Each structure stands twice: as C-alpha cells, then as structure tokens.
Amino acid sequence: MMRLNPIVVSLTSFLVLGGCSSTLVEPSHYSGFLPNYSVLEEQESASGAKVARWIDPSLNLGRYSSVYIEPSQFYPRPQPSQQISQATLDDITQYYDTALRRELGAVVKISDTAAADSLVLRPAITAVSTSTEGLKPYEVIPIALVVAATTTAVGARDQEVQIATEAMFLDGGNSKLLAEVVRKGTGTSLENKETALTVKDIKPVIDGWAKDLRLAYEQLKNKP
Structure with missing residues (x-):
C-alpha cells in the first residue's frame, strides 16, 4: 500500500505530460519489472505530477562520479498492432534513451559501462495504450497495446494515448537497489482508430520524464 512521504518528490519527478489525466499508475497495473512494489510511496514530483x-x-549521490543508462526496454515484450507498429515501438525506446542521456548528461557524466562508482539507471516502458476520449478510459494494462472502441452513435471519437514507465536505480558496484519509480503520461490525441501512433505523439511525455529526472538528480545531489 502506498504511503505519503516528502522524500519521494525528487526522483520520480521523471515521467509526465501534464493535462488533466492522472499520472499515477494503479497498483493493479504494475508490470512486475520492479523488484519491490510494496515500498513505493505516493508523492508530487518537481513538475507537479503524482x-x-x-x-x-542512505543514498548519497556524491559517491557516484557517473551514471550508466541501460538501453530502455518494453516489459513484458509487447505485440505490435496496426495502430502501434514495431517501428514505432523501436522509435519509442530509442527516443527514451536519447532524452535520458540528453537531460542527465547536462548535470552528470554519462558512462558507457557500469562501474563501481557509477549509478545505474534501468528504465522500462510498461504500457502504451489508446482509448476513446469522452468514453470511460481504457485500462492501461501493462504491455497490452490496446485500442478501445472508437465509434459511437454520433460518429468517430478522438483517442487518448497513454504511456507508462517503471525504472530502478542500482549501485554499479554491487547492484544494490537504490530507488524505484512508476509513472505514466498522456500524449497527443489520435484522430481515430485508423490513425497510426508515432513517436512524435508521445515525445512531450518522454521529454517531461527526462527533464524531471534531471531536476530530481540535482535536488538529491544538493541535499544537505
């Protein structure tokens, strides 16, 4: 069960696009990627996201001279669809990697391998889904790439795109778990069920995640 704790504000700052949609992932939708969900606590990030x-x-960022970012992955492995192609899935993980390296690289050295003095970031995309706007939101089921019904008596409806992430932070020397985070965001609406999703539809979400992570890193590094 999640508890409120101010210290959580910093590190999970990292995954959101604003809007009125919730940025919290329901525990029933956790993917199983993280080793321990029971310790997760609800908080507001630096950008105001839940x-x-x-x-x-005991985390002390001062002892780490660099960050090693493992290639992001989908967990579990999704099945592409007509609306969300394999090429789009590949573009999403590649862009996630680029955004993380860009933002974190502005405040800390990014290393090519994990070392004893490096902090390891292991990120995953755990859901990508589309749902019909104006209808009851379709559940963001981990790894299920789903599309809700897109027509009603009055015709086609726009589809809301949601993407979720889970990530862990490890000690590069002994693989000790140092932090975990779960978060989701809402991308650009698609016109209808025939409209294919592209990475540009969720770039603002990923950019927000990466920027918040940089801010969180800076906050923790400067913590007295």
Missing part, C-alpha cells in the same frame, strides 16, 4: 516511488534513505 508519482509513486521509493528512495533508499
């Missing part, structure tokens, strides 16, 4: 996370109270 997130769930945990940070080891």
Whole structure:
C-alpha cells in the first residue's frame, strides 16, 4: 500500500505530460519489472505530477562520479498492432534513451559501462495504450497495446494515448537497489482508430520524464 512521504518528490519527478489525466499508475497495473512494489510511496514530483516511488534513505549521490543508462526496454515484450507498429515501438525506446542521456548528461557524466562508482539507471516502458476520449478510459494494462472502441452513435471519437514507465536505480558496484519509480503520461490525441501512433505523439511525455529526472538528480545531489 502506498504511503505519503516528502522524500519521494525528487526522483520520480521523471515521467509526465501534464493535462488533466492522472499520472499515477494503479497498483493493479504494475508490470512486475520492479523488484519491490510494496515500498513505493505516493508523492508530487518537481513538475507537479503524482508519482509513486521509493528512495533508499542512505543514498548519497556524491559517491557516484557517473551514471550508466541501460538501453530502455518494453516489459513484458509487447505485440505490435496496426495502430502501434514495431517501428514505432523501436522509435519509442530509442527516443527514451536519447532524452535520458540528453537531460542527465547536462548535470552528470554519462558512462558507457557500469562501474563501481557509477549509478545505474534501468528504465522500462510498461504500457502504451489508446482509448476513446469522452468514453470511460481504457485500462492501461501493462504491455497490452490496446485500442478501445472508437465509434459511437454520433460518429468517430478522438483517442487518448497513454504511456507508462517503471525504472530502478542500482549501485554499479554491487547492484544494490537504490530507488524505484512508476509513472505514466498522456500524449497527443489520435484522430481515430485508423490513425497510426508515432513517436512524435508521445515525445512531450518522454521529454517531461527526462527533464524531471534531471531536476530530481540535482535536488538529491544538493541535499544537505
């Protein structure tokens, strides 16, 4: 069960596009990627997003000279569809990697391999879904690439695009778990069920995630 704790504000700052949609992922939709969901706590990120996370109270970023970012992945492996193609899935993970390296690279050295003095970031995309706007939101089921019914008595409706992420932070020397985060965001609406999703539809979400992570890193690094 999630608890409120101010320390959580920093690190999970990292995954959101605003709007009125919730940025919290329901526990029933967790993917199984993280090793321990029971320690997650609800808090507000630096950008004002509701997130769930945990940070080891003993974490000292001063002992790490670099960050190694593992290639992002989908977890579990999704099946592409007509609306969400394999090419789009590949573009999403590649852009996620680019955004993380761009933002974190502005405040800390990015290393090519994990070392004893490096912090390891292991990110995953755990859901990508589309749902009909104006109708009851379709559940963001981990790894299910789903499309809700897109027509009603009055015709076609726009579709809302949601994407979720889970990530863990590890000690590069001993693989000790240092932090976990779960978060989701809402991208650009698609015109209808025939409109294919592209990475540009969710770039603002991913950019927001990466920027918040940079801000969180800076906050933790400067913590007295």
